[in-house]
Amino acid sequence: MIDITNALWVLLLGSLLGLELIGKVPPTLHTPLMSGANAISGITVLASLTLIVRAGDQPALLLLGSLSLGFALFNVIGGFLVTDRMLAMFRRRGDR
Amino acid sequence: MATLHSLASLLSSSLESLRQLPPQVVGDAIDLVSVLLLALGIKGLAKVRSARFANGLAALALGLAVLGLLIQLQPDATAWLWIAAGSAAGGLLGLVMAQRVPMTAMPETVALFNGCGGMASLLVAFGVSRYEGLDDGGWVAAASIVVSLLVGAITFSGSLVAMAKLRGWLDTPAWTQSNLRHGVNIGLALVCLVGALALSSDPGGWPLLLLVLASSLLGIGVTLPIGGADMPVVISLLNSYSGVAAAAAGFVVGSQLLIVAGAMVGAAGLILTQVMCTAMNRSLVSVLFGGALGAAAPAGGGGGGDATSYSRIVSCSPEECAMALENAERVVFVPGYGLAVAQAQHALRELSKLLEAHGVSVSYAIHPVAGRMPGHMNVLLAEADVPYEQMVEMDLINPEFPATDVVIVLGANDVVNPQAKTDPSSPLYGMPVLEVDQARQVFVVKRSLGAGYAGIANALFELPQTAMVFGDAKAVLNGLLTELRALGVGKVKETVSL
Missing domain, CATH: 3.40.50.1220 (TPP-binding domain)
Incomplete structure (x- = not known):
């Protein structure tokens, strides 16, 4: 288990970073940004993996972990690919 | 030629010394790099020129994070089997879905992906709570499990409702436009609270099931009354929730990287939600609790659209x-x-x-x-x-x-x-x-x-x-x-x- 004070600091600084990173976004990018951020939130894969490894030989935990990994990875892979598909379409006049 | 040879030997010796480092250290280093890439990725996504590259950067960061974790954890054969099963199923589905879906259906697709992210957090918290208990973590462990369950469930059911509404599978039922809905939702929230409080003494029993059920219903209850015109705001908000759920899951399994990434997405989602509310000249409160725009409008004046x-x-x-x-x-x-x-x-x-x-x-x-x-x-x-x-x-x-x-x-x-x-x-x-x-x-x-x-x-x-x-x-x-x-x-x- 990680130190709780540490974890709370991490939470606080991470939130502040998130607020800072996205200040002004042109409307063109709202949908891709949302979809990209959504893919990143699939980082729950880390939790799923941890759960599977910690499960030992408890089948219920293994199953839950694997299911959760599936859902999270669906989010990650689908999210990044869809975002890429959207962004690939943005070009300026004369590009290509 | 000689320099090339010495370079190769230098490389192999440094790789060797890397292998001798404790996996913990290597994992930590990789974690730091992936947080950096993730932050750069989110920043780049907000600019037209760099957006596509930044998306790739964020994907790379996620891949690195997984690699770093696997180095640290060193799964055994059984674990690998389950990892492979889950990855294959989710990954393939995501791949197919991402390529098949038409551009016009993008909003509901994002909602679906988002809901699945919430589901993942929910399942992790459920597994830990039911089969591992709260070990020594005390109230911190209980609180993080509760948040992960609650927000994960709301994200999942809320996203599915949003998707169904966007697809036209679901209308806005009349009762959700009366004040009855506030009563129902407050009731559900109270049930959630009861479940949450009881969870700390009985992490594997009925409070857990009660909490999952009540928060799923709450997700439906708060999304259903919201009119179609406000759906963009809802999706953005749910996206922010999925970040919060991920951060909470980070507390549950003790992963700092997960906490940072979840917090970043949660905060970024809030900003985007705010931008959209401003564009519509509505407050978030009125979007969430004001019911569908126009549904409650008087028949005269501006209303009555037949x-x-x-x-x-x-x-x-x-x-x-x-x-x-x-x-x-x-x-x-x-x-x-x-x-x-x-x-x-x-x-x-x-x-x-x-x-x-x-x-x-x-x-x-x-x-x-x-x-x-x-x-x-x-x-x-x-x-x-x-x-x-x-x-x-x-x-x-x-x-x-x-x-x-x-x-x-x-x-x-x-x-x-x-x-x-x-x-x-x-x-x-x-x-x-x-x-x-x-x-x-x-x-x-x-x-x-x-x-x-x-x-x-x-x-x-x-x-x-x-x-x-x-x-x-x-x-x-x-x-x-x-x-x-x-x-x-x-x-x-x-x-x-x-």
Whole structure:
């Protein structure tokens, strides 16, 4: 288990970073940004993996972990690919 | 050659020393790099030039994070088997889904992905709570499990409801527009609270199931009453929730990387939600608790969107519209959800090309919340190769409307309703709109006189300079193309204009 004070600091600084990173976004990018951020939130894969490894030989935990990994990875892979598909379409006049 | 050889030996010896490092250290180092890449990725996603690269960067960061974790954890054979099973199923489905889904269905797809992220957090917290208990963590462990369960479940069920509403599978039931819904939701929230409090003493038993059930219902209960016009805000907010759920899962399994990434996404999602609320001149509170826009509006005044309430409607044929276009110098298209439904973006692009070849200046007015998601129209038009300089934001294009000859509104409704500026009794009053009523001539392409997504009548349709062109957007645009070609547009000018 990680130190709780540490974890709370991490939470606080991470939130502040998130607020800072996205200040002004042109409307063109709202949908891709949302979809990209959504893919990143699939980082729950880390939790799923941890759960599977910690499960030992408890089948219920293994199953839950694997299911959760599936859902999270669906989010990650689908999210990044869809975002890429959207962004690939943005070009300026004369590009290509 | 010798230098190459020494370089190779240096590399192999440094790799060797890397292998001798404790996996913990290597894992930590990789974690730090991936947080850095993730932050750069999110930052880059907010700029047009770097967005695609940044998306790849974020994906790389995620891949690195997984690699780092696997180095630290060193799974055994059984674990690998389950990891492979879950990855194959989720990964393949995601791959297929991402390639198959049409651009018009993007909003509901993002909602679906988002819901699955929430589900993942829910499952992790459920597993830990039921089968591992709260070990030594005490209230911290209990609180993080509760948040992960609660927010994960709300994200999942809320996203599915949002998806179903966007797909048209689900209407807004009447009871959700009465005050009854507040009672139901408060009741559900109280049940959640009871479950949460009881969880710390009995992590594996009934409180867990109660909490999952009640929070799932709460997710449905809070999303269902929200009207279609506000769906963009809801998706963005749910996206923020999924970040919070991920951060909570980070507390549950003790992963700092997960906490940082979740917090970043949660905070970024909130900002985006705020941007959208500002664009609609609504507060987040009124979106979430005010019910569907227009549904509660009085029948008189601005409300009542059925065809009988219009008295001065002029309709015209594509032929007349084409003639107006031929004589115009400046044309602005206003795309809306109807364009997406009709898949008419390519026909629109073709029409613009023809007009441009004729010497007409063409631009597209993009309302921040046109469509079902912020930036929805930009994505749609970009698919049809519209250069993004031609897509002009509301604040920039509004002063241009008085100098515009022809405006063609394609399947947009509420975002061009002049009542938002003039009629204080309209539910839209105060929402910034595209001031197309300032243009010399307005054509509204629409399938029928039905009300907009928000269910409000549109005064624009009755203005003297407005004419309705009834029909599916794609059919009408193709009709316009035929008429314009018949008029010789595009051919004659090519020789003259040079």
